[in-house]
Amino acid sequence: MNPPPAAPTPARFGRLIGVSLGPGDPELITRRGWAALHSGARWAYPVKKAEESSYALDIARRGGLAIPADAVELVFPMTRDAVALARAWARAAAQTVQLLAEGRDLAFLVEGDASTYSTFRHLARAVRELVPEITVDTIAGVSSFAAAAAVADLALAEEDETMAVIPAAYGVEVIDRLLDEFDTLVLMKVKPLVDEILELLERRGLTATSCFVEKVGAPEERVVHDLTRLRGEKVNYLSLLLVQNPKRARGELRRGCRERAAPAAGSPAAAIDA
Ligand SMILES: C[S@@+](CC[C@H](N)C(=O)[O-])C[C@H]1O[C@@H](n2cnc3c(N)ncnc32)[C@H](O)[C@@H]1O
Numbered sequence: 001m002n003p004p005p006a007a008p009t010p011a012r013f014g015r016l017i018g019v020s021l022g023p024g025d026p027e028l029i030t031r032r033g034w035a036a037l038h039s040g041a042r043w044a045y046p047v048k049k050a051e052e053s054s055y056a057l058d059i060a061r062r063g064g065l066a067i068p069a070d071a072v073e074l075v076f077p078m079t080r081d082a083v084a085l086a087r088a089w090a091r092a093a094a095q096t097v098q099l100l101a102e103g104r105d106l107a108f109l110v111e112g113d114a115s116t117y118s119t120f121r122h123l124a125r126a127v128r129e130l131v132p133e134i135t136v137d138t139i140a141g142v143s144s145f146a147a148a149a150a151v152a153d154l155a156l157a158e159e160d161e162t163m164a165v166i167p168a169a170y171g172v173e174v175i176d177r178l179l180d181e182f183d184t185l186v187l188m189k190v191k192p193l194v195d196e197i198l199e200l201l202e203r204r205g206l207t208a209t210s211c212f213v214e215k216v217g218a219p220e221e222r223v224v225h226d227l228t229r230l231r232g233e234k235v236n237y238l239s240l241l242l243v244q245n246p247k248r249a250r251g252e253l254r255r256g257c258r259e260r261a262a263p264a265a266g267s268p269a270a271a272i273d274a
Contacts, residue, residue: 018114020141024217026063
Protein backbone atom coordinates (compact mmCIF):
# COMPACT_ATOMS: atom_id res chain seq x y z
CA MET A 1 0.00 0.00 0.00
CA ASN A 2 1.31 3.44 -0.89
CA PRO A 3 1.87 5.80 2.03
CA PRO A 4 -0.65 8.65 2.23
CA PRO A 5 0.49 11.82 0.45
CA ALA A 6 2.40 14.19 2.70
CA ALA A 7 0.32 17.09 4.03
CA PRO A 8 1.13 20.23 2.02
CA THR A 9 3.73 22.37 3.77
CA PRO A 10 1.98 25.51 5.00
CA ALA A 11 3.06 28.41 2.80
CA ARG A 12 5.31 30.98 4.40
CA PHE A 13 3.33 34.15 4.00
CA GLY A 14 5.03 37.20 2.59
CA ARG A 15 4.82 40.48 4.49
CA LEU A 16 2.13 43.04 3.78
CA ILE A 17 3.93 46.38 3.45
CA GLY A 18 2.08 49.67 3.44
CA VAL A 19 4.25 51.92 1.29
CA SER A 20 3.42 55.58 1.82
CA LEU A 21 4.18 57.54 -1.33
CA GLY A 22 3.37 61.04 -0.08
CA PRO A 23 0.54 63.13 -1.50
CA GLY A 24 1.64 63.57 -5.11
CA ASP A 25 5.19 64.74 -5.65
CA PRO A 26 7.39 61.64 -6.12
CA GLU A 27 10.25 63.62 -4.54
CA LEU A 28 8.37 63.12 -1.27
CA ILE A 29 8.61 59.34 -1.39
CA THR A 30 10.90 58.42 1.50
CA ARG A 31 14.08 56.43 0.94
CA ARG A 32 12.49 53.54 2.80
CA GLY A 33 9.41 53.65 0.58
CA TRP A 34 11.58 53.85 -2.52
CA ALA A 35 13.59 50.83 -1.34
CA ALA A 36 10.39 48.83 -0.73
CA LEU A 37 9.26 49.54 -4.29
CA HIS A 38 12.57 48.17 -5.55
CA SER A 39 12.72 45.23 -3.14
CA GLY A 40 11.21 42.62 -5.42
CA ALA A 41 7.91 42.75 -3.54
CA ARG A 42 4.86 42.42 -5.72
CA TRP A 43 2.99 45.73 -6.02
CA ALA A 44 -0.68 46.15 -5.22
CA TYR A 45 -2.54 49.42 -5.62
CA PRO A 46 -6.02 50.67 -4.78
CA VAL A 47 -8.62 51.67 -7.39
CA LYS A 48 -12.23 52.78 -6.98
CA LYS A 49 -13.44 50.71 -9.93
CA ALA A 50 -11.88 47.84 -11.84
CA GLU A 51 -9.33 49.03 -14.37
CA GLU A 52 -9.64 52.63 -13.30
CA SER A 53 -6.57 54.80 -12.86
CA SER A 54 -4.85 54.78 -9.48
CA TYR A 55 -3.57 58.03 -7.99
CA ALA A 56 -0.99 56.13 -5.91
CA LEU A 57 0.29 54.28 -8.96
CA ASP A 58 0.54 57.58 -10.85
CA ILE A 59 2.85 58.97 -8.17
CA ALA A 60 5.22 56.01 -8.70
CA ARG A 61 4.94 56.43 -12.47
CA ARG A 62 5.73 60.14 -12.24
CA GLY A 63 8.74 59.17 -10.15
CA GLY A 64 10.10 57.38 -13.23
CA LEU A 65 9.34 53.87 -12.01
CA ALA A 66 8.23 51.24 -14.48
CA ILE A 67 5.04 49.58 -13.27
CA PRO A 68 5.81 45.86 -12.87
CA ALA A 69 3.77 43.67 -15.22
CA ASP A 70 2.53 41.58 -12.29
CA ALA A 71 1.29 44.54 -10.22
CA VAL A 72 -2.28 43.91 -9.10
CA GLU A 73 -5.16 46.28 -8.51
CA LEU A 74 -7.42 45.94 -5.47
CA VAL A 75 -10.87 47.47 -5.82
CA PHE A 76 -12.20 49.64 -2.97
CA PRO A 77 -15.42 51.25 -4.22
CA MET A 78 -16.49 54.67 -2.91
CA THR A 79 -20.01 53.79 -1.86
CA ARG A 80 -22.29 54.13 1.14
CA ASP A 81 -23.91 50.79 0.33
CA ALA A 82 -22.77 48.79 3.36
CA VAL A 83 -23.37 45.41 1.74
CA ALA A 84 -21.45 46.26 -1.44
CA LEU A 85 -18.67 47.75 0.67
CA ALA A 86 -18.38 44.69 2.93
CA ARG A 87 -18.32 42.42 -0.11
CA ALA A 88 -15.56 44.47 -1.76
CA TRP A 89 -13.49 44.52 1.42
CA ALA A 90 -13.84 40.77 1.90
CA ARG A 91 -12.77 40.24 -1.72
CA ALA A 92 -9.73 42.54 -1.38
CA ALA A 93 -8.65 40.87 1.88
CA ALA A 94 -9.01 37.36 0.44
CA GLN A 95 -7.09 38.39 -2.70
CA THR A 96 -4.33 39.85 -0.54
CA VAL A 97 -4.05 36.69 1.57
CA GLN A 98 -3.91 34.59 -1.59
CA LEU A 99 -1.04 36.70 -2.95
CA LEU A 100 0.84 36.62 0.36
CA ALA A 101 0.48 32.85 0.48
CA GLU A 102 2.86 32.70 -2.50
CA GLY A 103 5.53 33.69 0.01
CA ARG A 104 6.40 36.96 -1.68
CA ASP A 105 6.08 40.34 0.05
CA LEU A 106 3.27 42.58 -1.13
CA ALA A 107 3.89 46.32 -1.31
CA PHE A 108 0.56 48.12 -1.06
CA LEU A 109 0.93 51.59 -2.57
CA VAL A 110 -0.63 54.31 -0.46
CA GLU A 111 -1.26 57.92 -1.34
CA GLY A 112 -0.05 60.26 1.43
CA ASP A 113 0.72 58.56 4.73
CA ALA A 114 -0.41 54.99 5.30
CA SER A 115 -1.59 55.66 8.86
CA THR A 116 -3.68 58.72 8.05
CA TYR A 117 -7.24 58.07 6.82
CA SER A 118 -5.86 55.30 4.68
CA THR A 119 -7.36 52.17 3.19
CA PHE A 120 -4.20 50.40 4.25
CA ARG A 121 -4.95 50.11 7.98
CA HIS A 122 -8.36 48.70 7.20
CA LEU A 123 -6.90 46.22 4.73
CA ALA A 124 -4.24 45.16 7.25
CA ARG A 125 -6.94 44.53 9.86
CA ALA A 126 -9.10 42.53 7.46
CA VAL A 127 -6.10 40.44 6.36
CA ARG A 128 -5.06 39.69 9.95
CA GLU A 129 -8.60 38.64 10.76
CA LEU A 130 -8.21 35.97 8.08
CA VAL A 131 -4.62 35.01 8.92
CA PRO A 132 -3.42 36.46 12.24
CA GLU A 133 0.22 35.46 11.71
CA ILE A 134 0.68 37.65 8.65
CA THR A 135 3.31 40.32 9.30
CA VAL A 136 2.32 43.88 8.50
CA ASP A 137 4.91 46.63 8.05
CA THR A 138 3.97 50.26 7.65
CA ILE A 139 6.35 52.70 6.03
CA ALA A 140 5.49 56.19 7.23
CA GLY A 141 5.17 58.99 4.72
CA VAL A 142 4.33 62.63 4.15
CA SER A 143 0.66 63.35 4.75
CA SER A 144 -1.37 65.58 2.45
CA PHE A 145 -1.75 68.27 5.10
CA ALA A 146 1.98 68.42 5.93
CA ALA A 147 2.73 68.94 2.23
CA ALA A 148 -0.17 71.40 1.93
CA ALA A 149 1.12 73.55 4.81
CA ALA A 150 4.54 73.63 3.15
CA VAL A 151 3.27 74.78 -0.26
CA ALA A 152 0.85 77.24 1.36
CA ASP A 153 3.72 78.75 3.36
CA LEU A 154 1.83 78.20 6.62
CA ALA A 155 2.75 76.62 9.93
CA LEU A 156 0.44 73.89 11.18
CA ALA A 157 1.35 74.64 14.78
CA GLU A 158 3.99 76.64 16.58
CA GLU A 159 5.11 76.63 20.19
CA ASP A 160 2.07 75.88 22.38
CA GLU A 161 -0.53 75.99 19.62
CA THR A 162 -3.05 73.22 19.24
CA MET A 163 -4.25 71.64 16.05
CA ALA A 164 -6.91 69.15 15.02
CA VAL A 165 -7.35 67.14 11.85
CA ILE A 166 -10.95 66.28 11.07
CA PRO A 167 -13.03 65.12 8.13
CA ALA A 168 -15.23 68.09 7.16
CA ALA A 169 -18.25 65.78 7.06
CA TYR A 170 -18.81 66.46 10.77
CA GLY A 171 -20.45 69.63 9.50
CA VAL A 172 -20.15 73.35 10.03
CA GLU A 173 -21.62 73.36 13.56
CA VAL A 174 -18.84 71.08 14.77
CA ILE A 175 -16.20 72.99 12.81
CA ASP A 176 -17.50 76.24 14.31
CA ARG A 177 -17.13 74.80 17.81
CA LEU A 178 -13.67 73.37 17.14
CA LEU A 179 -12.45 76.76 15.94
CA ASP A 180 -12.69 77.87 19.57
CA GLU A 181 -10.74 74.86 20.78
CA PHE A 182 -7.83 74.70 18.32
CA ASP A 183 -5.46 77.24 16.80
CA THR A 184 -5.33 75.31 13.53
CA LEU A 185 -7.93 73.07 11.95
CA VAL A 186 -7.06 70.78 9.07
CA LEU A 187 -10.30 69.99 7.27
CA MET A 188 -10.03 66.86 5.16
CA LYS A 189 -12.49 65.63 2.53
CA VAL A 190 -14.01 69.10 2.10
CA LYS A 191 -15.43 68.54 -1.38
CA PRO A 192 -19.16 68.31 -0.55
CA LEU A 193 -19.09 71.16 2.00
CA VAL A 194 -16.83 73.83 0.56
CA ASP A 195 -19.48 76.53 0.20
CA GLU A 196 -20.88 76.01 3.70
CA ILE A 197 -17.40 76.11 5.23
CA LEU A 198 -16.52 79.27 3.28
CA GLU A 199 -19.61 80.95 4.66
CA LEU A 200 -18.59 79.99 8.18
CA LEU A 201 -15.04 81.27 7.70
CA GLU A 202 -16.35 84.56 6.31
CA ARG A 203 -18.74 84.92 9.24
CA ARG A 204 -15.88 84.32 11.69
CA GLY A 205 -13.47 86.60 9.82
CA LEU A 206 -11.01 83.79 9.15
CA THR A 207 -10.70 83.76 5.36
CA ALA A 208 -7.44 85.71 5.42
CA THR A 209 -5.80 83.08 7.64
CA SER A 210 -7.10 80.04 5.78
CA CYS A 211 -5.96 78.28 2.65
CA PHE A 212 -7.43 75.71 0.25
CA VAL A 213 -5.08 73.15 -1.29
CA GLU A 214 -6.01 70.68 -4.03
CA LYS A 215 -3.95 67.77 -5.34
CA VAL A 216 -0.83 68.96 -3.58
CA GLY A 217 2.32 67.74 -5.31
CA ALA A 218 0.50 66.60 -8.47
CA PRO A 219 0.87 68.48 -11.75
CA GLU A 220 -2.66 69.91 -11.22
CA GLU A 221 -1.85 71.25 -7.74
CA ARG A 222 -3.89 74.31 -6.75
CA VAL A 223 -3.22 76.56 -3.77
CA VAL A 224 -5.92 79.15 -3.13
CA HIS A 225 -5.33 81.82 -0.50
CA ASP A 226 -8.19 84.04 -1.63
CA LEU A 227 -11.05 81.77 -0.63
CA THR A 228 -13.72 83.99 -2.20
CA ARG A 229 -12.52 82.65 -5.56
CA LEU A 230 -13.76 79.20 -4.60
CA ARG A 231 -17.40 80.06 -4.09
CA GLY A 232 -19.65 77.92 -6.29
CA GLU A 233 -16.68 76.03 -7.73
CA LYS A 234 -16.47 72.26 -7.99
CA VAL A 235 -13.37 70.98 -6.25
CA ASN A 236 -11.51 67.69 -6.47
CA TYR A 237 -11.92 65.00 -3.80
CA LEU A 238 -8.18 65.35 -3.10
CA SER A 239 -8.48 68.74 -1.45
CA LEU A 240 -8.35 70.18 2.04
CA LEU A 241 -8.58 73.41 3.98
CA LEU A 242 -6.06 74.71 6.48
CA VAL A 243 -7.74 77.11 8.87
CA GLN A 244 -5.90 79.19 11.42
CA ASN A 245 -7.73 81.04 14.15
CA PRO A 246 -5.36 83.66 15.57
CA LYS A 247 -8.26 85.16 17.58
CA ARG A 248 -8.75 82.07 19.70
CA ALA A 249 -8.79 82.66 23.46
CA ARG A 250 -6.22 80.29 24.93
CA GLY A 251 -6.39 78.51 28.25
CA GLU A 252 -3.53 78.47 30.75
CA LEU A 253 -0.79 75.94 30.21
CA ARG A 254 -0.67 73.79 33.33
CA ARG A 255 2.47 71.87 32.53
CA GLY A 256 5.10 71.97 29.88
CA CYS A 257 8.28 73.57 28.70
CA ARG A 258 7.32 77.06 29.82
CA GLU A 259 7.05 76.06 33.50
CA ARG A 260 10.35 74.25 33.63
CA ALA A 261 13.28 76.20 34.98
CA ALA A 262 14.99 78.02 32.14
CA PRO A 263 18.28 76.28 31.26
CA ALA A 264 21.46 78.20 31.94
CA ALA A 265 22.66 80.19 28.95
CA GLY A 266 25.13 78.19 26.86
CA SER A 267 23.86 74.82 28.14
CA PRO A 268 23.00 72.16 25.52
CA ALA A 269 19.27 72.46 26.42
CA ALA A 270 19.38 76.20 25.76
CA ALA A 271 20.98 75.54 22.39
CA ILE A 272 18.25 73.03 21.44
CA ASP A 273 15.45 75.42 22.50
CA ALA A 274 16.95 78.16 20.38
C1 LIG B 1 -8.75 59.00 2.28
S1 LIG B 1 -7.96 60.47 2.77
C2 LIG B 1 -6.27 60.06 2.46
C3 LIG B 1 -5.31 60.81 3.34
C4 LIG B 1 -3.86 60.49 3.03
N1 LIG B 1 -3.52 59.13 3.41
C5 LIG B 1 -2.91 61.44 3.74
O1 LIG B 1 -1.93 61.00 4.36
O2 LIG B 1 -3.10 62.65 3.67
C6 LIG B 1 -8.38 61.51 1.45
C7 LIG B 1 -8.39 62.98 1.84
O3 LIG B 1 -7.06 63.40 2.11
C8 LIG B 1 -6.83 64.69 1.57
N2 LIG B 1 -5.82 64.56 0.49
C9 LIG B 1 -5.22 63.43 0.13
N3 LIG B 1 -4.31 63.67 -0.84
C10 LIG B 1 -4.36 64.99 -1.10
C11 LIG B 1 -3.65 65.84 -1.98
N4 LIG B 1 -2.71 65.36 -2.81
N5 LIG B 1 -3.92 67.16 -1.95
C12 LIG B 1 -4.85 67.64 -1.10
N6 LIG B 1 -5.56 66.89 -0.24
C13 LIG B 1 -5.32 65.57 -0.24
C14 LIG B 1 -8.16 65.19 1.03
O4 LIG B 1 -8.81 65.91 2.04
C15 LIG B 1 -8.87 63.88 0.72
O5 LIG B 1 -10.27 64.06 0.70
